[in-house]
Amino acid sequence: MDEETETLALAIGRRVRAQRQARDWTLDRLAAEAGVSRRMIVNVEQGTVNPSIGTLLRLADALGVRLPALVQARAEASDLVEVTRHGEGAVLWTGEHGGRGVLVAGIESPDVVELWDWTLEPGERHASEAHSTGTRELLHVIAGEVVIEVAGAAHALAAGDALTFSGDVDHAYANRSAGTARFSLAVFEFGVGSSHREARS
Incomplete structure (x- = not known):
């Protein structure tokens, strides 16, 4: 590391x-x-x-x-705002050619919203297992081309394109092009931890 x-x-x-x-x-x-x-x-x-x-x-x-x-x-926080400065996001995925998945912001549970900044270099692919039931993802391509695989179906997106999809099935983000791709991703996951809290109550 x-x-x-x-x-x-x-x-x-x-x-x-x-x-x-x-x-x-x-x-x-x-x-x-x-x-x-x-x-x-x-x-x-x-x-x-x-x-x-x-x-x-x-x-x-x-x-x-x-x-x-x-x-x-x-992060810098008050009752009204929470600031994450450039470079302070959590790098949670690194690709073999230098791509990165950076969690830059999020809100409190039980209904979680995460904001990610992704970069995929040519040939890189990140596979994600299904999230909890009801999870939705919103993706906006900032630069390059990205292929989003959702439940076995591939969706090709170019810069400026956006996609909303169910995150509670297996999915993946891939760059099959010759250039760098970058996209912003928002993940909405509802009732995080509620199944465990209900089981204990």
């Missing part, structure tokens, strides 16, 4: 551990609630692994918190 990734991994580990301990949960309990291995929980809490976006989403949902609460640096 590079220094930036290592710093983020350690911060995520501290936050996951704090959330788990605040609930008086064992590692096994969190593993069971999140559907990930105990070994992965240990590695995440120790900051020795760069967890996938899917793993982070499962942990956030199990803990009943929004993803930004686990990954974002402390």
Whole structure:
């Protein structure tokens, strides 16, 4: 891991551990609630692994918190605004050719909205497992060309195009062109952690 990734991994580990301990949960309990291995929980809490976006989403949902609460640096905030400065977003995906998926902003649970800034270099593809039921994604291509795969169907978009789709099915973002592609993505996920809270009540 590079220094930036290592710093983020350690911060995520501290936050996951704090959330788990605040609930008086064992590692096994969190593993069971999140559907990930105990070994992965240990590695995440120790900051020795760069967890996938899917793993982070499962942990956030199990803990009943929004993803930004686990990954974002402390933003400038007041009762009315929260500012994330350029370069302060959480880089949660890095492609083999230098592409990046950066979580730049988000709002509180239980109804979560995340704002992402994505860059895909030629040949890069990011596959995402299905999110919780009812999740919607809105994508706007800023530059280049992007192919969005939703439940096996491919949708080619060029700069200026936009797409709204269900995020509760398997989907992927791919750059099959020869140039860099960049897009903004908003994810709306409703009732995050509610299934776990209801099960405990």
